[in-house]
Amino acid sequence: MEKLIVRGGQRLNGTVEIEGAKNAVLPILAASILAAQGQMTLENVPILSDVFTMNEVLNVLHLNLEFDQLRKTIVLDATGDLSFEAPLEYVSKMRASIVVLGPLLARLGHARVAMPGGCAIGTRPIDLHLKGFEALGATIEQHAGYIEARAAKLVGANIYLDFPSVGATQNIMMAATLAEGTTVIENVAREPEIVDLANVLNKMGAKIVGAGTDTLRIEGVKSLHGCTHSIIQDRIEAGTFMVAAAITGGNVLVKDAIKEHNKPLISKLEEMGVTVVENDAGVRVIGKQHLRPTSVKTLPHPGFPTDMQAQMTVLQLAATGTSLMTETVFENRFMHLEELRRMNADFKIEGRSVLLYGPTAFNGAEVAASDLRAAAALTIAGLVAKGYTRVTNLKYLDRGYYHFQQKLRALGAAIVRVTEPANQERLDSTAFTKELAYQREQDQVQRLTSLVKP
Numbered sequence: 001m002e003k004l005i006v007r008g009g010q011r012l013n014g015t016v017e018i019e020g021a022k023n024a025v026l027p028i029l030a031a032s033i034l035a036a037q038g039q040m041t042l043e044n045v046p047i048l049s050d051v052f053t054m055n056e057v058l059n060v061l062h063l064n065l066e067f068d069q070l071r072k073t074i075v076l077d078a079t080g081d082l083s084f085e086a087p088l089e090y091v092s093k094m095r096a097s098i099v100v101l102g103p104l105l106a107r108l109g110h111a112r113v114a115m116p117g118g119c120a121i122g123t124r125p126i127d128l129h130l131k132g133f134e135a136l137g138a139t140i141e142q143h144a145g146y147i148e149a150r151a152a153k154l155v156g157a158n159i160y161l162d163f164p165s166v167g168a169t170q171n172i173m174m175a176a177t178l179a180e181g182t183t184v185i186e187n188v189a190r191e192p193e194i195v196d197l198a199n200v201l202n203k204m205g206a207k208i209v210g211a212g213t214d215t216l217r218i219e220g221v222k223s224l225h226g227c228t229h230s231i232i233q234d235r236i237e238a239g240t241f242m243v244a245a246a247i248t249g250g251n252v253l254v255k256d257a258i259k260e261h262n263k264p265l266i267s268k269l270e271e272m273g274v275t276v277v278e279n280d281a282g283v284r285v286i287g288k289q290h291l292r293p294t295s296v297k298t299l300p301h302p303g304f305p306t307d308m309q310a311q312m313t314v315l316q317l318a319a320t321g322t323s324l325m326t327e328t329v330f331e332n333r334f335m336h337l338e339e340l341r342r343m344n345a346d347f348k349i350e351g352r353s354v355l356l357y358g359p360t361a362f363n364g365a366e367v368a369a370s371d372l373r374a375a376a377a378l379t380i381a382g383l384v385a386k387g388y389t390r391v392t393n394l395k396y397l398d399r400g401y402y403h404f405q406q407k408l409r410a411l412g413a414a415i416v417r418v419t420e421p422a423n424q425e426r427l428d429s430t431a432f433t434k435e436l437a438y439q440r441e442q443d444q445v446q447r448l449t450s451l452v453k454p
């Protein structure tokens with residue numbers, strides 16, 4: 001079984017580079033379906049398993065695409081005859097594939113997409129997406145695990161979202177780009193990834209105003225075309241490294257990080273006693289040995305992001321005193337905490353809130369990730385734990401983090417990624433040190449190879 005093995009106790013120091021945002025690139029890949037003329041070129045694409053899954057979905061829909069991983073660029077061509085069906089095999093792998101529904105409906109007037117279902121963090125219904133399509137004139141049928149949407153033509157409408165859902169905002173916005181007349185969507189999500197998608201759609205010929213506010217106004221156009229776009233930086237990956245720097249008492253420059261995108265996190269870090277400095281190079285985080293406790297509540301942007309909740313609870317557990325975390329976005333996103341209990345964490349869950357009793361003397365243990373942010377959070381706990389922490393279920397990590405362990409190693413962490421079969425003896429400390437030295441050498445080779453750009 002593949003594992004991350006961390007030997008705790010190293011402060012993180014140095015500079016870390018952040019990839020393009022997973023949550024921006026996935027809907028933007030889906031938006032390529034709308035490009036009836038010309039090619040789409042997407043730059044700064046993160047090399048993640050979710051991106052490969054979305055590429056497979058687009059292949060099934062008959063888009064042609066080439067992913068140049070060295071240049072982190074994808075070129076897509078959607079000018080041929082497209083298919084309207086995204087089968088379960090792909091949608092079940094990744095919920096975000098539901099965002100192909102809006103573009104398919106707009107481009108073809110017909111879409112059949114498998115129901116995404118829930119996941120480890122919640123039931124995650126898509127009623128708001130469907131309500132939006134219906135308001136635009138589509139008929140929706142649900143049968144045999146599939147959603148079938150049809151519309152001879154979509155017509156602009158006024159839509160109010162009961163909750164500022166990220167996926168519903170993206171899906172309805174994409175469908176509305178080709179609707180006849182004007183669509184106004186109120187109470188929309190305001191995440192930076194929504195703004196990135198709207199920017200791409202406008203480059204493709206759409207007429208969208210209001211992205212980043214709570215109301216979007218979309219004038220429908222006849223057709224859209226390809227464009228070139230560089231994906232924004234992943235604020236959640238950036239935030240994850242900020243927390244890792246803070247908890248280890250380190251000093252890390254998160255290169256080119258946009259402070260504005262991580263304001264709620266940075267404000268909490270500062271409240272806890274961490275020094276955060278923004279300059280032209282990015283955001284520098286300087287940790288402190290004694291952290292103050294704090295209360296955090298997850299909310300839609302510009303509130304504290306739910307995708308940073310698990311990592312933040314680890315930092316709160318390290319603080320001296322009792323902290324509070326309230327999760328309001330997903331109903332079941334505390335699964336990482338029971339694993340942290342195995343590392344000596346003390347907490348009490350009461351409904352959607354958890355009291356976290358610090359300071360925690362984390363002990364190394366074997367822990368399993370339940371989703372991608374849990375994987376990051378458990379690894380962060382491992383960075384300050386006594387002894388060795390083994391994090392399993394790395395398929396989740398690979399959904400959202402590229403070269404996570406390499407980046408941590410470059411900052412000084414003692415971490416390796418290995419296959420440790422169940423029936424084989426565990427790496428002892430000598431074997432771990434040898435493996436760490438070997439993986440550091442491999443990092444060096446990779447760094448030198450990447451300097452020789454093709």
Ligand SMILES: CC(=O)N[C@H]1[C@@H](OP(=O)(O)OP(=O)(O)OC[C@H]2O[C@@H](n3ccc(=O)[nH]c3=O)[C@H](O)[C@@H]2O)O[C@H](CO)[C@@H](O)[C@@H]1O
Nearest residue numbers: 023096124125126127128129165166167168306307329330
């Ligand atoms: C690929 C991607 O971008 N994923 C992000 C996106 O997910 P996603 O787009 O799925 O998240 P939403 O904003 O839609 O969901 C937020 C909440 O609204 C509920 N809801 C949503 C739609 C709907 O029709 N009905 C409904 O009840 C969900 O169950 C959840 O409780 O935003 C989340 C909230 O910031 C992030 O955690 C995810 O990382």
Ligand SMILES: C=C(OP(=O)(O)O)C(=O)O
Nearest residue numbers: 095096121307372373400
């Ligand atoms: C919940 C997340 O992603 P997704 O919506 O793709 O499951 C996440 O990125 O933390």
